[in-house]
Ligand SMILES: [Zn+2]
C-alpha cells in the first residue's frame with residue numbers, strides 16, 4: 001500500500017518553497033527592524049500548559065488538540081498556538097527579571113485536529129510576535145503598526161483593521177452581568193451553542209457566527225460604554241497613536257475574547273479579497289496570561305498570523321508574482337566535450353554569488369534552452385565550437401533573446417552587471 005501524508009497535512013515542495021522563503025524573509029525582516037528577536041520553543045509541551053494558557057473552555061483545548069501519552073505516560077500536546085509556550089519560556093528562564101519589554105517573534109508549524117477544508121490544515125504555520133513586560137498603550141500601537149507593515153511589504157495594501165477594548169477583569173465583570181440580563185429574555189432565539197454558553201460566557205454570543213444570534217441581541221449594551229476609567233484611557237491612547245501613524249481602523253463591538261486573561265486591546269486584520277475566511281491575523285493584550293501560566297503578574301501583548309492565509313492573499317489580491325525560480329544563469333553546451341569548461345565556469349559563477357545551473361540529463365541545445373526557461377534563468381551562457389575555438393562566451397538574454405560575445409576575463413562582471421548584483 002502506498003503511504004501518503006496524514007490527512008490535513010501537506011508537503012511544501014520546490015519551487016513552492018521559494019514562495020515561503022519570500023514571505024518568511026519579509027516577516028523576519030519586519031519583526032527585526034521593529035526590535036523583535038526570534039524565539040524557538042518546542043513543538044510539543046505538557047498538555048497542562050495549553051489547558052491553562054489557551055483555556056479549558058475553548059474549542060482549541062476541548063476539540064482540537066493533538067494530545068498523546070509518551071512512553072513514560074506523560075500527557076504531551078503538539079502546540080496548537082505559540083503564545084502559551086512563549087509565556088512558559090519567559091517564566092522558566094526568568095526573562096521577566098531582565099531587560100523589559102521582552103520582544104519576541106516566532107515562525108513555525110502549529111497543530112490542530114480540525115476538519116480539513118480548503119485553506120485549513122491540521123499542521124499549519126504561524127508567524128507571531130509577543131511583547132512582555134509593559135502595559136503601555138503605545139506598545140499596543142507598535143504591535144498593530146508592525147502587523148500592518150507586514151501586509152504592506154507583501155503588497156497587501158487593501159486591508160481592514162478592526163479593533164476593540166475588552167477592558168479589565170473588573171469592568172468586564174460588571175458588563176458581563178448587564179449582558180446576561182440583556183440576553184436572558186431573548187435566549188430562546190439563540191443557537192444551541194449560545195444557549196448553553198451565554199450564562200457562563202455571554203461575550204461569546206457577540207462573536208457567534210450565526211446571524212440569528214446577532215439579530216436576537218441587536219442593540220445590546222457594548223463593552224465600550226462600560227470600560228472603567230483606566231481601560232477607557234488606555235483604549236483612547238491606542239486609537240490616538242494609530243491615527244497619528246496614519247493607520248486606518250474601525251472600532252468593532254463584536255470583537256471580543258472569551259477568556260479572562262485577555263485585557264484591553266483586541267484587534268483583527270482582514271483582507272477582503274480572499275473570500276469568507278478573510279482574517280489573516282489577530283491578537284491583543286493578555287495581561288493575565290503570564291500569571292495564569294504560573295509566573296508573575298506581567299502584562300503582555302501580541303498577535304499571530306496564518307502564513308497559509310497570507311500566501312493565499314499574496315497570490316489572489318497582491319497582484320504580485322513571487323519569482324520562485326532558483327537560477328539566474330544557465331550554461332548551455334553544444335557538445336559533451338565542453339563539459340569540463342562548463343563545470344569550471346559554473347563553479348566560478350556560483351562562488352561569485354550567482355545562482356547558476358547547467359544540464360545533467362544530456363539534453364539537446366534546444367531542450368537546454370527550454371529547461372533554462374523552466375528554471376527561471378534570466379541569462380544563458382552558450383559554449384559551442386566557435387566559442388571554444390575563439391575563446392569567448394555567448395551571453396544570451398533569455399527574455400529579449402539578444403546575444404553578445406564576452407571574453408572569459410569579463411564574464412563574471414558582465415553577468416553581475418546584467419543581473420544588477422552589486
Ligand atoms: Zn477596566
Ligand SMILES: [Zn+2]
Nearest residue numbers: 191194208213
Ligand atoms: Zn450563537
